[in-house]
Amino acid sequence: MSRGQPERRLDRKPLIALVERANRALQTDMVRRAQADGHTEVKMAHNSVFGTLHAEGARAADMAVRAGITRQSMGEVIRDMVGLDLLEMRSDPGDGRAKVVTYSEHGLAVASDGFRYLGQLERRFAEEFGEHEYEVVRDVLARLVDVLDRFAEEEPQVSPSAGGRVG
Template identity: 65%
Template structure:
């Protein structure tokens, strides 16, 4: 094959399939929030909802779990503080750091999202059957773990 040519795959690459499923889930969560009376929710907010527990968390840890930069996470957090969904206060474990927590309103928004996720899980279970759906979840988790191990191995070789 000459430079600049790509072979035409018989099927979509796995990265495209996973990306499409992720984008569909993310869009569904935003549409659900809008339907349930939270029209201010945007796709970028999903990174916070996916990484912030009810006890709160630090922006740097949330950014790492979301796979985005600390600056990007900080921007989304500040926007959500402005919307009254989150608040920031000194972290009792490290007074120099800030702890991000939900406001009462934010707990309502997050609770609505958790309810939607439960509905989707039930729907997927019904659609694919419990065994097949559990297998799909397991394979995706194992793929992520394998990719993490490969990255660590490459870092060790390069480092």
């Protein structure tokens, strides 16, 4: 029995490939800029923390959910960043068994530089594409996430790793 080829339009890239490529390019650019600014310890894996850690701190498990990675993976990145003096771990005042991740003084400076650069980058995008077109891109991406979340709620749950139905 032969397998057929998956149906695919050859005249344009799939949306998922465009979004993934844009995400990778943005993350690579953020790391490149951090390193150019003298923060040579910053790695691609650290983006999962910089993108999910609020100034007041957060639990690693919550950060992992927001980043879309496992708790174990987030824990590895956090331990690496603690070792690089980018993060600190403190006892959670509401739950003595849990830890809250916060930026160290050095980590806060690195994150602040990154967010400042991100603002500059967004202004450059607005100049490149025009304010209106750039706002449309941002709006469509936000709505795309909302629509996909709604679709996920409407369908039976499927385990992404097992490829089988959960509920």
